[in-house]
Amino acid sequence: MSSPDPTAIVADTEGIIREWSPALADFFGYSAAEATGCKVDMIVPHALRGRHWNGFDKAITTGSLKRDGKPFTVVALHKNGKLVPIRAMLQLTRSDDGTVTGAKATILGRAPAWIAPVARAFLALPGVRKPAPNKHA
Numbered sequence: 001m002s003s004p005d006p007t008a009i010v011a012d013t014e015g016i017i018r019e020w021s022p023a024l025a026d027f028f029g030y031s032a033a034e035a036t037g038c039k040v041d042m043i044v045p046h047a048l049r050g051r052h053w054n055g056f057d058k059a060i061t062t063g064s065l066k067r068d069g070k071p072f073t074v075v076a077l078h079k080n081g082k083l084v085p086i087r088a089m090l091q092l093t094r095s096d097d098g099t100v101t102g103a104k105a106t107i108l109g110r111a112p113a114w115i116a117p118v119a120r121a122f123l124a125l126p127g128v129r130k131p132a133p134n135k136h137a
């Protein structure tokens with residue numbers, strides 16, 4: 001049986017992965033069985049986790065996204081520890097009555113490989129390395 005969306009990561013309001021398309025093993029190294037039930041920050045580089053969670057929690061609480069459905073480039077953390085530049089977009093998920101049930105990331109493809117070493121150098125800067133305080137830490 002194939003998933004209707006081969007590139008989706010669906011998380012609940014706590015950021016726990018509820019759906020992980022099997023094809024994402026090619027991008028991040030984790031099978032659906034490994035990823036489901038984990039927090040989405042397993043694929044967020046450490047230095048970006050604070051910003052990710054602050055943005056995530058704000059989106060869940062307010063019911064709106066800064067970049068609703070707009071493609072962006074970001075570096076993800078592969079299971080093997082390497083940085084993977086990707087193109088992605090975010091949407092909120094809702095129940096029939098409109099209540100926010102979580103967030104969905106659609107992985108659109110790979111971004112150029114040269115982004116990884118540039119991102120690694122940036123993330124290694126002393127001021128960047130410290131994750132911002134967040135309730136998931």
Ligand code: HEM
Binds near residue numbers: 010056074076090
């Ligand atoms: C692939 C690795 C990821 C990285 C590096 C990452 C990083 C970030 C960063 C830096 C922000 C803050 C953006 C800002 O302040 O403008 C953010 C926001 C956010 N992230 Fe992540 N994230 C990742 C994966 C995910 C996944 C898998 C989901 C959900 C399934 C998710 C959901 C969100 C949401 C909902 C926001 C708020 C966005 C908005 O308001 O437009 N992220 N993330």
